[in-house]
Amino acid sequence: MSDDTCANPLLLGWIKEWLDxxxxxxxxxxxxxxxxxxxxxxxxxxxxxxSEALQLNGLGPKLCQRLTxxxxxxxxxxxxxxxxxxxxxxxxxxxxxxxxxxxxKKKPRKTKTYAPxxxxxxxxxxxxxxxxxEHSNQSMTKAQLVETAQPYCDSSFTVPxxxxxxxxxxNSMKTLLQKELVYAQGHPLKKYSLTEEGWEVAKALKxxxxxxxxxxxxxxxxxxxxxxxxxxxxxxxxxxxTDSSRSxxxxxxxxxxxxxxxxxxxxxxxPPDSYRxxxxxxxxxxxxxKDRDYISNELIKQGIHPEVRALELGxxxxxxxxxxxxxxxxxGEEGDEIMLDWIVERKRLDDLVGSIKDGRFHExxxxxxxxxxxxxxxxxxxxxxxxxxxxxxxxxxxxxxxSAIASTQVVNGYFVKRxxxxxxxxxxLARMTFLLSNMYNSSxxxxxxxxxxxxxxxxxxxxxxxxxxxxxxxxxxxLSNLRAANxxxxxxxxxxxxxxxxxxxxALTLRDIFLKxxxxxxxxxxxxxxxxxxxxxxxxxxxxxxxxxxPRERETMVSDNLQSMVRTKTIAKVLSKKxxxxxxxxx
Numbered sequence: 001m002s003d004d005t006c007a008n009p010l011l012l013g014w015i016k017e018w019l020d021x022x023x024x025x026x027x028x029x030x031x032x033x034x035x036x037x038x039x040x041x042x043x044x045x046x047x048x049x050x051s052e053a054l055q056l057n058g059l060g061p062k063l064c065q066r067l068t069x070x071x072x073x074x075x076x077x078x079x080x081x082x083x084x085x086x087x088x089x090x091x092x093x094x095x096x097x098x099x100x101x102x103x104x105k106k107k108p109r110k111t112k113t114y115a116p117x118x119x120x121x122x123x124x125x126x127x128x129x130x131x132x133x134e135h136s137n138q139s140m141t142k143a144q145l146v147e148t149a150q151p152y153c154d155s156s157f158t159v160p161x162x163x164x165x166x167x168x169x170x171n172s173m174k175t176l177l178q179k180e181l182v183y184a185q186g187h188p189l190k191k192y193s194l195t196e197e198g199w200e201v202a203k204a205l206k207x208x209x210x211x212x213x214x215x216x217x218x219x220x221x222x223x224x225x226x227x228x229x230x231x232x233x234x235x236x237x238x239x240x241x242t243d244s245s246r247s248x249x250x251x252x253x254x255x256x257x258x259x260x261x262x263x264x265x266x267x268x269x270x271p272p273d274s275y276r277x278x279x280x281x282x283x284x285x286x287x288x289x290k291d292r293d294y295i296s297n298e299l300i301k302q303g304i305h306p307e308v309r310a311l312e313l314g315x316x317x318x319x320x321x322x323x324x325x326x327x328x329x330x331x332g333e334e335g336d337e338i339m340l341d342w343i344v345e346r347k348r349l350d351d352l353v354g355s356i357k358d359g360r361f362h363e364x365x366x367x368x369x370x371x372x373x374x375x376x377x378x379x380x381x382x383x384x385x386x387x388x389x390x391x392x393x394x395x396x397x398x399x400x401x402x403s404a405i406a407s408t409q410v411v412n413g414y415f416v417k418r419x420x421x422x423x424x425x426x427x428x429l430a431r432m433t434f435l436l437s438n439m440y441n442s443s444x445x446x447x448x449x450x451x452x453x454x455x456x457x458x459x460x461x462x463x464x465x466x467x468x469x470x471x472x473x474x475x476x477x478x479l480s481n482l483r484a485a486n487x488x489x490x491x492x493x494x495x496x497x498x499x500x501x502x503x504x505x506x507a508l509t510l511r512d513i514f515l516k517x518x519x520x521x522x523x524x525x526x527x528x529x530x531x532x533x534x535x536x537x538x539x540x541x542x543x544x545x546x547x548x549x550x551p552r553e554r555e556t557m558v559s560d561n562l563q564s565m566v567r568t569k570t571i572a573k574v575l576s577k578k579x580x581x582x583x584x585x586x587x
Contacts, residue, residue: 011053014070015040015063020217022196025137028183029196036063049083078115086410114201114517121172123205124153129182129194130202139191143332143467145171158329189500191464209449265469267462267491268331270320270338275461277340277437278321279304279429282311285346287422295426313371313502316344316429318436319495320461328494331465337495338463341374342436346425348381353397356404362519364525365412370512371502372479372488375416380405381425411527440490461490466497475501482493514539521582523575531562532579546584554584 006012019033025292036059045057050067053059068085075082103250116122128149128298128527132138140148146157155169173192176182184190193201279299285308299306311317319337322328328336345356345364355361368376376410408414419425439459464482469475475493493501518529536542546554571579 004042007044008040008053011047011050011067011069012037012040012072016066018066026185026192027193027195028180032058032063049085051085051087079309085098093303113204116201119152119154121153121155121157121169122176123158123535124149124151124169125176125200126181126198127152127171127205127209128196129192129198130161130206132193134194134199137193139185139187139193141169141467143190143334143465145192145465150541158334159326182246182280189469189497197208204263211458218410237546265464265482267464267482267489270461270463272460274327274440275320275322277433277440278319278337279306279433280311280317280319281306281308282315283308285315289320295422298423299430300356302426304430304433312499313367314343314373315346318342318427318433320440320492327437331463331492333463333466334496335494338461339373339492340436340461341376341441341490341492342377342432343373344377344429346379346381349401352401352404356400361404365408366515366526367502368414369412370476370587372476374483378405378408378414378416379425379428380416380418381422382418382420420438423577459490459493462491464491468492469493469497510538514542518579521575521579523573523578528562528571532558535561540582544578549584551584554580557584 013052015033015037019037021027022030038054039056039058040053041051045052047053048109050064053067054061054062056548072082074080104340104397106451116126125145129140131148135149147168150157153169157169160168173182176198177184179197180195181201182192183195184192185525201254226573230461281295287297296306296308320340322336325336328334328338345368353359355364405416409416417428419428440461441459464475464478469478479491482489492498515526515529515533517539518524518532519526532542546557549557555577558578558579559571562571
């Protein structure tokens with residue numbers, strides 16, 4: 001049913017207007033307005049007042065009240081009388097006819113608008129998000145939002161007010177999400193925007209703020225800064241407070257235009273005496289199920305005190321851990337650690353054989369390559385492989401391992417370190433930790449650390465701000481450009497950001513998923529999957545290519561198209577047929 005044939009075209013038109021706005025903003029309200037639009041469009045009844053639409057599925061009191069307000073404005077603009085609410089008329093008629101006439105009429109209960117406490121966490125977050133352009137798709141990351149909201153809040157967004165608890169002002173974001181005043185989207189870094197209801201609250205807060213401060217905003221200077229300078233810094237935007245011609249809207253609106261306006265990323269240099277090199281072990285790195293602390297205890301004997309935690313990628317890594325836990329919060333970042341450019345994937349020889357056979361070996365290398373870590377170490381522990389006493393079988397496993405090691409070194413460019421046993425591995429990790437500490441000239445916490453001559457003792461560390469990493473500044477591209485310009489500098493992100501980027505689930509793009517799906521077919525290695533993906537960019541394109549062919553031609557479609565590739569990337573007809581059986585439903 002079109003707008004013209006609808007029984008209530010005026011109401012339908014307003015709902016459609018809100019529906020279109022929600023679609024443009026990618027708002028959660030889109031689903032609500034779509035349901036209301038469909039219900040109103042299909043309704044054959046003519047309503048005298050918007051409140052009558054409450055009987056329709058998808059139209060609640062809040063939406064009906066918005067329609068009522070819209071109708072009042074429409075009637076006032078066109079000089080028309082506002083229809084009476086039938087519920088009010090019915091109530092009045094009952095009062096006139098019955099004995100209840102003498103009783104005072106109850107006032108209709110109005111939906112109470114959410115009003116956060118002055119300078120509370122929700123108050124500051126809503127005001128910060130309210131500085132964006134309502135009619136655009138702008139949003140803020142957590143770091144950007146914390147930086148912008150902090151001047152409006154008496155509590156800290158990064159440090160708990162009570163040392164015995166873990167709650168900060170940021171925990172109030174959960175309240176705003178539950179009340180549907182704010183919605184979050186995006187991976188690996190979430191971005192926050194106001195909903196339709198959130199904008200109403202923000203506008204009300206702005207009016208109150210504007211009256212109390214007479215159209216001027218004052219900000220407490222960050223710690224370490226004086227108030228002698230009349231300029232106020234908000235993120236990368238500097239606004240002169242003496243220039244009365246600049247409005248608050250412009251000041252707040254431009255804070256997060258970084259997603260579109262930033263063409264370069266400005267790293268933050270880290271003083272070498274502000275951190276120490278910390279070894280991190282994955283929780284799965286154990287000697288056995290009954291001796292889980294062996295590696296940690298042996299490292300402690302070597303003078304290294306590792307931290308054990310669940311890692312998204314790799315088995316061992318090193319981070320720069322700050323002496324001041326609040327160091328990164330000055331830059332709007334979380335935690336107290338920055339990733340260093342070294343990561344270890346440890347494989348016992350029997351585990352390496354198993355990972356090659358089940359495909360984990362290629363999947364892990366694929367994720368390591370995407371992590372942006374420059375120095376990847378494949379550490380392989382010797383172990384007697386007793387799969388079969390047959391000489392031919394043993395030789396096959398031997399060839400498989402040698403081929404995997406060669407591929408890791410030549411194709412991936414990773415350093416392969418072979419150790420005799422677990423104790424030899426522990427000694428190697430201790431030496432690496434001492435070496436990195438000397439390399440970065442970090443303040444050492446080691447009681448008796450041996451001295452190693454680093455190849456570049458003046459190696460420096462710089463932080464890539466999380467808020468600068470976006471679609472316009474992709475992580476890997478940014479790293480590549482900066483490393484080419486300054487090869488002696490390690491460019492790292494915070495540990496939490498790295499975990500989000502390296503997550504198996506959160507950071508997967510369509511391309512990543514397609515490659516993983518291809519590699520589920522036995523025989524399709526990472527290199528071959530990449531060549532297939534280059535030829536057919538998406539799963540849909542791949543399936544459509546099969547569907548366009550005769551069933552007999554489908555079996556050799558992949559092998560025919562990739563026959564010009566180098567030997568390691570070509571696909572034999574047998575494997576091509578197997579792929580066609582999965583993707584092309586060939587018989």
